[in-house]
Amino acid sequence: MRVLLFIFFLLLCSVLFAQENSNVGGSSYIDVNYFRGNIALHNNSLLHLISGHPEGTILSWNKKTFGEQSWQQRYNYPDYGISFSYQDLKNKALGNNYGLYAHFNFYFFNRNLMFRIGQGIAYNTNPYDKFSNFKNIAFGSHFMSSTYVMLNYKKERIIDRIGLQGGFSLLHYSNANLKAPNTSVNSITLNLGLIYNLDDQKPEYRYDLSDDEKFSQPVKYNIIFRSGVNESDIVGSGQFPFYVLSAYADKRLNRKTAVQLGTDFFFSNFLKELILYNAVAFSALNIDPETDYKRVGIFAGHELFINRISIVTQFGYYIYYPFDFEGRTYQRIGLKYYIDDKWFTALSLKSHAAKAEAVELGIGIRL
Numbered sequence: 001m002r003v004l005l006f007i008f009f010l011l012l013c014s015v016l017f018a019q020e021n022s023n024v025g026g027s028s029y030i031d032v033n034y035f036r037g038n039i040a041l042h043n044n045s046l047l048h049l050i051s052g053h054p055e056g057t058i059l060s061w062n063k064k065t066f067g068e069q070s071w072q073q074r075y076n077y078p079d080y081g082i083s084f085s086y087q088d089l090k091n092k093a094l095g096n097n098y099g100l101y102a103h104f105n106f107y108f109f110n111r112n113l114m115f116r117i118g119q120g121i122a123y124n125t126n127p128y129d130k131f132s133n134f135k136n137i138a139f140g141s142h143f144m145s146s147t148y149v150m151l152n153y154k155k156e157r158i159i160d161r162i163g164l165q166g167g168f169s170l171l172h173y174s175n176a177n178l179k180a181p182n183t184s185v186n187s188i189t190l191n192l193g194l195i196y197n198l199d200d201q202k203p204e205y206r207y208d209l210s211d212d213e214k215f216s217q218p219v220k221y222n223i224i225f226r227s228g229v230n231e232s233d234i235v236g237s238g239q240f241p242f243y244v245l246s247a248y249a250d251k252r253l254n255r256k257t258a259v260q261l262g263t264d265f266f267f268s269n270f271l272k273e274l275i276l277y278n279a280v281a282f283s284a285l286n287i288d289p290e291t292d293y294k295r296v297g298i299f300a301g302h303e304l305f306i307n308r309i310s311i312v313t314q315f316g317y318y319i320y321y322p323f324d325f326e327g328r329t330y331q332r333i334g335l336k337y338y339i340d341d342k343w344f345t346a347l348s349l350k351s352h353a354a355k356a357e358a359v360e361l362g363i364g365i366r367l
Helices: 002-017 044-049 070-074 210-214 269-281
Strands: 028-039 055-063 079-088 096-108 113-124 143-159 162-174 185-197 220-230 240-252 257-268 295-306 309-320 329-338 343-352 355-366
Touching: 028 162, 055 096, 055 185, 079 113, 096 143, 096 162, 113 162, 143 185, 220 257, 220 343, 240 269, 240 295, 240 355, 257 269, 257 309, 295 329, 329 355
Parallel strands: none
Antiparallel strands: 028 055, 028 185, 055 079, 079 096, 096 113, 113 143, 143 162, 162 185, 220 240, 220 355, 240 257, 257 295, 295 309, 309 329, 329 343, 343 355
């Protein structure tokens, strides 16, 4: 629980406090969205938990930007803010979820189409318990990481300060194998919402990106150390620390993007225990209990820069893979926050396709 709370605190600080030196003027608004839809069947083991159409509400505060900083202009003047969600999953075993998020809103098509992405922490009211709630294989803990995305057609100030928006939302909940079981839940929904602007003023948008044309940067070299705790899919097997050391080169293509190429060294102690368990419990598999639990991967990645924050996506392949666990390919998606030009912190999710392995906290240097 403390790990997840720290993760969310880090995320919230990076999104909100990365806006320092902004002009404190501008305007803000709140919106409230009702949603209703279906739980996606991404795993057949969830069939017994899908018994209705989940519904809920997302309440958000949003701060508009008008180009006081160059990054705001590059991304078409996005909003940033905080969201609170409530979701009734329409199944007694699943319980209800409450979420708190930091989010960005990005705009397209003359600012009529809004894409929101929010990341935060959720609380489930009825997680798995081997005696009282053994049916809930989706949530192994009260606290989980959560992501939601929203794609809305939006029209502000239809009547005075009041506007409308509507579209699609997807909500994802997972504790990233912090504690088993962790099948996770994805909800695909329709939403309809009201917008209320808190200010009468509407400042002018600024535009001056002449410096972007002159931007150039040589190849940079990065070293990052990541760590955390996780558990195998075997309920009750215990939580163990893991350590990841990564080294990679990146090349900035422009102010927004960079490409990466590097290698990961994984030291996952839960695998050590899983190897011993399988060697004893499934003797027919002929698993050597002394099999090495370490792994080495190579990866290619992309980094999208938004002020001091960046969004990282990486696709990797294990070149050293002595024990088969979820296949030889892996993915990582996460956030980096640049403390200065060299040092950064990182929060990422490592997974194998739809199967999460771990939430990673890291610190690194870019030389």
